[in-house]
Amino acid sequence: MLNRFLSPSQNQWLHAFEQFSADEVAPYADEWDLHEATPASVVKKLAHNGWLGGLAKEESGGLGFDATTFGLLNMAIGAGSGSLTGLLNVHSMVLKTIEDWGTPEQKQQYLTPLVKGEIIGAFAQTEVGAGGDSKNLSTQFVDDGDALLVNGQKTWITFAQIADLFLVFGKYQGLDTAVLIPKETPGFTITAKKNMLGFKSAYLAVLDFVDVRIPKSHIIGKPGFGQNLISNSALDYGRISVAWAALGVQQAALAASARRANTRSTFGALLADQGIIRGYLAEMSSSLLASQLICLSATKAKESRDEDALEQILQAKLFASHEAGTAAAKAVQIHGGHGCDESNGVSRLYRDAKILQVVEGSNELQKMLIGKEVCNRYSYSAV
Amino acid sequence: MDVSARKKLVSEYLSKLAGKQDLDDSVDIFETGLVNSLAAIQLISFLEKNFRIKVEIDDLDNANFCSIQAVCNFLERKAVINA
Ligand SMILES: Cc1cc2nc3c(=O)[nH]c(=O)nc-3n(C[C@H](O)[C@H](O)[C@H](O)COP(=O)(O)OP(=O)(O)OC[C@H]3O[C@@H](n4cnc5c(N)ncnc54)[C@H](O)[C@@H]3O)c2cc1C
Numbered sequence: 001m002l003n004r005f006l007s008p009s010q011n012q013w014l015h016a017f018e019q020f021s022a023d024e025v026a027p028y029a030d031e032w033d034l035h036e037a038t039p040a041s042v043v044k045k046l047a048h049n050g051w052l053g054g055l056a057k058e059e060s061g062g063l064g065f066d067a068t069t070f071g072l073l074n075m076a077i078g079a080g081s082g083s084l085t086g087l088l089n090v091h092s093m094v095l096k097t098i099e100d101w102g103t104p105e106q107k108q109q110y111l112t113p114l115v116k117g118e119i120i121g122a123f124a125q126t127e128v129g130a131g132g133d134s135k136n137l138s139t140q141f142v143d144d145g146d147a148l149l150v151n152g153q154k155t156w157i158t159f160a161q162i163a164d165l166f167l168v169f170g171k172y173q174g175l176d177t178a179v180l181i182p183k184e185t186p187g188f189t190i191t192a193k194k195n196m197l198g199f200k201s202a203y204l205a206v207l208d209f210v211d212v213r214i215p216k217s218h219i220i221g222k223p224g225f226g227q228n229l230i231s232n233s234a235l236d237y238g239r240i241s242v243a244w245a246a247l248g249v250q251q252a253a254l255a256a257s258a259r260r261a262n263t264r265s266t267f268g269a270l271l272a273d274q275g276i277i278r279g280y281l282a283e284m285s286s287s288l289l290a291s292q293l294i295c296l297s298a299t300k301a302k303e304s305r306d307e308d309a310l311e312q313i314l315q316a317k318l319f320a321s322h323e324a325g326t327a328a329a330k331a332v333q334i335h336g337g338h339g340c341d342e343s344n345g346v347s348r349l350y351r352d353a354k355i356l357q358v359v360e361g362s363n364e365l366q367k368m369l370i371g372k373e374v375c376n377r378y379s380y381s382a383v
Numbered sequence: 384m385d386v387s388a389r390k391k392l393v394s395e396y397l398s399k400l401a402g403k404q405d406l407d408d409s410v411d412i413f414e415t416g417l418v419n420s421l422a423a424i425q426l427i428s429f430l431e432k433n434f435r436i437k438v439e440i441d442d443l444d445n446a447n448f449c450s451i452q453a454v455c456n457f458l459e460r461k462a463v464i465n466a
Pocket of ligand 1: 090125126127129132156157196204355358359360361362
């Protein structure tokens with residue numbers, strides 16, 4: 001369906017992304033999930049294709065993807081593996097942050113390797129005591145001559161097990177601040193986080209910082225702008241990634257369900273010939289269409305810098321991830337006991353869809369933000 | 384765009400963002416909690432698009448963005464040429 005709204009170049013990209021996902025991702029995703037690992041080879045292939053730096057501008061050596069093309073990449077990969085979209089998500093957030101707000105020195109040191117995928121970036125905001133409520137971070141950056149001493153802990157950091165460069169959020173003199181911290185810095189340890197519900201091959205980790213010394217030149221943007229500017233502008237891309245990845249999950253859920261319905265017989269007839277099952281498929285297909293349109297509208301708004309772009313992206317993330325959860329639950333239902341088997345792809349879709357509703361601002365948080373925008377709008381117009 | 388037209392545009396946008404029709408020129412929209420945490424990027428995007436400026440790292444100072452007056456002063460300093 002999407003094809004008719006895409007430019008020729010977006011259509012070409014979509015074709016390439018889908019081909020890659022069908023060949024290199026989808027056949028292996030269940031195995032990666034069970035082993036809680038993503039092979040280095042697939043990360044290398046994404047880098048080789050330039051897709052890890054897809055969002056970077058051409059003058060930075062990237063492919064200059066517009067927001068929709070970045071969305072299409074996440075959608076296609078998401079139809080294969082939700083976990084792998086986590087890599088596109090966090091790596092792109094770090095890369096865009098440096099491209100948009102980095103100093104010339106930071107760009108020189110990190111931008112090209114990130115664009116080429118020679119190093120991997122991760123986004124470290126969440127703490128056990130501060131998730132959605134990210135104003136209350138307890139990670140501290142304290143003056144130590146021309147350096148900062150970093151102390152704190154971050155948890156559930158996507159692809160942290162293989163990342164090289166971390167965008168870390170904390171407080172500096174009471175101000176929300178973001179700092180770039182390379183993996184090899186003394187006092188910084190990364191511990192794998194296993195046994196998550198979903199995103200099992202997304203290499204989650206806990207980060208510990210004990211008197212980690214980092215030059216002040218690693219502060220990104222300015223102290224005081226860590227949350228409201230650096231984190232939120234990165235999360236704008238993070239939410240596009242999640243919203244479009246949710247389209248991939250919906251597509252995969254629908255395809256698996258239709259195939260199952262066409263082959264499984266009960267009570268002497270195919271599931272495909274049972275009214276209730278057809279009804280499920282009709283609902284899944286309608287939700288997919290609606291989700292595609294809201295995602296497309298949001299990324300087009302972002303590309304033309306419309307005033308409501310940010311709100312549309314929040315809405316797309318909220319809506320598409322919610323519908324992905326509903327679709328994946330129906331897919332499990334249509335597969336019955338087979339769908340409840342951990343090694344079955346639809347069970348993975350179901351678990352990953354739940355993650356999409358929690359990350360990049362939980363859906364309750366999206367509602368709080370969207371609700372405030374709506375209230376402000378109507379209180380201003382007074383009609 | 385002359386100074387008063389610019390001020391009108393800024394005033395309208397910030398009022399909408401804050402959901403307050405008679406927003407005072409000097410009210411700090413961040414301190415008073417009138418806007419949510421996304422306001423800063425929305426505002427910067429609005430300024431870059433409508434006044435054809437680039438907000439640089441050195442411009443990152445709450446004193447440039449916190450009120451209608453602050454934003455107008457900031458635009459003045461940025462020596463906006465046209466729009
Ligand atoms: C697989 C996975 C990957 C992740 N990757 C990263 C990463 O790469 N980097 C990173 O920084 N973080 C990451 N996270 C963390 C994630 O962003 C947080 O889990 C998320 O922000 C929610 O925070 P929390 O877990 O502290 O929930 P809490 O803030 O404790 O909230 C718990 C629940 O209550 C709801 N809630 C909270 N307050 C309200 C309220 N006022 N009204 C209504 N409901 C409310 C929330 O929506 C949520 O559902 C990841 C998490 C997972 C599961």
